[in-house]
Amino acid sequence: MENITLLIGIVIVTALVFDFTNGFHDTANAMATTISTGALKPKTAVAMSAVLNLVGAFLSVEVAATISKGIVDESGIRPEIIFAGLVGAIVWNLLTWLAGLPSSSSHALFGGLIGATIASVGTDAVHGDAVVMKVLIPAVVAPVVAGLATVLATRLTYRLARDTDPEASAKGYRAGQIASAALVSLAHGTNDAQKTMGIITLALISGGALGADADPPMWVIASAGIAIALGTYLGGWRIIRTLGKGLADIQPPQGFAAQTGAAVTILASSHIGFALSTTQVCSGAVMGAGKGRKGGVVRWSTAGRMIAAWGLTLPAAGLVGAGAALLADRGDWGVATVAVLAVAACGAIWLASRRKPVTHDNVNELDGQHAEPAGVVTAALQAVAPPPAGLLPDRAASAPREPERTPAAATG
Numbered sequence: 001m002e003n004i005t006l007l008i009g010i011v012i013v014t015a016l017v018f019d020f021t022n023g024f025h026d027t028a029n030a031m032a033t034t035i036s037t038g039a040l041k042p043k044t045a046v047a048m049s050a051v052l053n054l055v056g057a058f059l060s061v062e063v064a065a066t067i068s069k070g071i072v073d074e075s076g077i078r079p080e081i082i083f084a085g086l087v088g089a090i091v092w093n094l095l096t097w098l099a100g101l102p103s104s105s106s107h108a109l110f111g112g113l114i115g116a117t118i119a120s121v122g123t124d125a126v127h128g129d130a131v132v133m134k135v136l137i138p139a140v141v142a143p144v145v146a147g148l149a150t151v152l153a154t155r156l157t158y159r160l161a162r163d164t165d166p167e168a169s170a171k172g173y174r175a176g177q178i179a180s181a182a183l184v185s186l187a188h189g190t191n192d193a194q195k196t197m198g199i200i201t202l203a204l205i206s207g208g209a210l211g212a213d214a215d216p217p218m219w220v221i222a223s224a225g226i227a228i229a230l231g232t233y234l235g236g237w238r239i240i241r242t243l244g245k246g247l248a249d250i251q252p253p254q255g256f257a258a259q260t261g262a263a264v265t266i267l268a269s270s271h272i273g274f275a276l277s278t279t280q281v282c283s284g285a286v287m288g289a290g291k292g293r294k295g296g297v298v299r300w301s302t303a304g305r306m307i308a309a310w311g312l313t314l315p316a317a318g319l320v321g322a323g324a325a326l327l328a329d330r331g332d333w334g335v336a337t338v339a340v341l342a343v344a345a346c347g348a349i350w351l352a353s354r355r356k357p358v359t360h361d362n363v364n365e366l367d368g369q370h371a372e373p374a375g376v377v378t379a380a381l382q383a384v385a386p387p388p389a390g391l392l393p394d395r396a397a398s399a400p401r402e403p404e405r406t407p408a409a410a411t412g
Contacts (some may be wrong), residue, residue, distance in 0.1 A: 023231020056189020
């Protein structure tokens with residue numbers, strides 16, 4: 001750790017703060033459906049996810065190499081630029097968390113870094129082909145693939161279980177959900193924790209503390225894994241509510257299919273070095289699970305807001321990163337000003353979140369934003385293909401019953 005200057009130290013700390021926000025922002029990816037179906041209690045679920053995120057951080061460095069060596073030209077990157085990019089990513093992560101939208105922490109990081117690089121160095125320092133091949137194309141393809149795979153998996157699951165007792169099969173699927181959620185958490189650690197490793201490695205390379213082709217040192221891997229695990233344990237309850245209850249009505253068989261399909265997609269991408277968004281993969285899988293069950297509900301207005309946030313993430317984080325880079329380039333006072341403004345923005349967002357707090361106690365309670373009626377298309381589909389009998393005991397039990405008419409009432 002020799003040759004690490006104060007500025008590089010600030011960048012490392014800021015990167016770990018981003019990693020922490022990534023953890024609580026993306027907890028929903030692994031645990032939202034597990035919590036919403038009651039397979040695990042909320043605090044137990046996030047604790048298990050945190051441990052497996054930490055383990056996953058040590059399994060691979062392929063995604064870290066994509067970021068530290070592939071997205072931007074490290075020879076022209078200075079620590080100030082990386083710091084500015086991280087500020088853009090953190091601010092966008094917190095804004096979307098406040099709104100309860102499962103946007104991509106990965107794309108926030110890429111957007112912030114690319115925007116800061118363009119503002120400070122120019123477009124030549126960004127590897128456009130790598131951005132297209134390893135960021136943009138996976139961003140479009142991965143949620144579609146995960147969604148389609150989950151539609152098929154959900155239909156197959158219900159077909160195989162059509163002759164079994166609904167209550168017994170629900171218990172079995174809840175157990176399967178725990179295993180598949182563990183796999184998603186492990187996959188999340190192999191993909192998202194590595195992004196912070198790549199950023200810290202890039203900062204060390206830009207400051208001369210590491211060689212140009214160096215892989216992340218062990219202390220970088222360990223610190224990134226611990227930061228994302230702590231953030232995961234904090235629990236991003238707002239986003240868990242949206243993904244578990246606000247996007248689709250998910251039953252245990254659907255939750256199992258969604259998590260299994262998402263985990264396979266994430267692990268495959270980590271193996272080949274695609275730094276895809278686990279949020280987009282898991283959200284696509286949840287929508288696929290919603291449509292895979294006959295009569296299943298997908299709240300398309302919520303999905304529309306979520307997809308709009310996906311489209312805004314790269315440019316919005318890029319604009320914040322670019323503005324921060326222009327200020328940080330002014331010297332030490334510019335870096336200090338960016339830091340103060342970032343802390344003030346984060347504090348303001350946190351204070352705003354306290355107006356309507358979401359915790360593990362009320363995470364499964366829909367608010368007015370999410371408790372919307374099914375749209376015309378969904379209602380029509382439900383009329384044509386109603387849910388299979390016996391598979392929605394909780395909903396049936398909670399539905400209001402029409403009072404029986406007595407003979408006296410019938411005769412007026």
